[in-house]
Amino acid sequence: MEFNKTWQDMLEQLKTWARVNSPWAIHFNSGSCNGCDIEILATLTPRYDMERFGLKLQGSPRHADVLICTGPVTRQARDRLIRIYEQMPDPKFVIAVGSCALSGGAFQGCYNILGGIDQVLPVDVYVPGCPPRPEAIIDGVVKLLEQLKAGYQPAARRSGVLRPVPVPVTDAG
């Protein structure tokens, strides 16, 4: 019994260690002005080199652990955003990058905007800035990794599954 417990603990520790050291990301733009996307790409270039932390940009959501979202959620992008999120295997994390992804930012109040990413998905890390510098994005990722090391559970798991989001009915005209 005792032995079993330590064995389980060790396995858990190994899993956490692997998770912290190998966050594969996928990047999705749900309506950003492209400013944030360019900063994310800059973060992946040799100058900032995210592979130091084991972060690799993946093409397929099935391979990714971290969803890096930019921009406010437009009505059109909402379903796609949710679908990409649901295609990712558990455990998965969401990083919202840019003021728009936090609250709607410059686009707040537009008829075609639902607001920040957290209106649609459970977000783990918020990176403010318009657009945030690559250093800020790296800081956000590292914060997430440190939290993971401390036994943090993905936001999705804490809040149950996806929160059903009522689409606010506003007069488009």
Next chain:
Amino acid sequence: MSTLNALITLVVFPGGLAILLTGMIYEWVDRKLVARLQNRMGPRWYQPLADTVKLLAKEEVLPNGVHAQMFYALPVIALAGALTATLYVPVFGLRPAYSFNGDLIVTVYLLSVLTLCMGLAGANTLNRYALIGATRTLTQLFSYEAPFLLALLGPALVAGSWQIGEIADYAERHWLILTQPVGFLVAIIGLMGKLELPPFDAPEAETEIVAGALTEYSGRGLALFRLGKGVELVIGLTLVAAFYLGGVANPLLFFAKTLLLLAGMAAMQTLLTRLRIDQTVGLWWRYGALLVLAQYLAVIVWQGVMA
């Protein structure tokens, strides 16, 4: 006792764990070299291990519309094929664990099992990207396979044997890279095609078709395919080093030789851009296969003259 020996050969060394770990080390060396050539820091030394453990611990999503048994079995078969091939090659410059006449052909085809499984895995899903990736994977298989096999048969021809051990013995006395430089080049480039490294990464071009044939694979399946690739990298490098760079030697020297080959491959990966799939096929059949055949002719004529 012999059962125990066989088990150790299969599970620990050189068949199982040892080769998986070696594959990870080679993968790290490759990634690190590419990163340094691109003026980056690159991954840490335990990166491939962390990737593998993480993928194994992740959820494996079974997509809609796939044949479930096949979806789960294909990665296992792919890895099993690659691991079986290790038993016949001189890994770490040691004698192959098993050997029989003609094992060269068996090994080369066992290595193709991985590619074949990837093609099937892509064709098994409803995902269009995976389907395109599968088509490209199989097209590429048909283009590099023949030149690669021919390049490995060149040493077999001069050694007068189709047994890997004997060819390696012969190669120890003759550095075949000097007498068959074309074969060496085709073998090393064929290996890059086999592993779908740039410039032959059209089958998994993430800028066009998401992730190619493995788009729908997550967690365990992806981890097994990646491990298989690592094993294939080790076997390929071992074969080329044993045939062209002076046969099996002491393990340290042999390791250095394979690392040298790997460095060359990393340089080519950084230097060259991705070829379209039709360019890949054209390259192999128009130049690769013909050059190797010409070299064959030269070798045969030379042997005739000497005899």
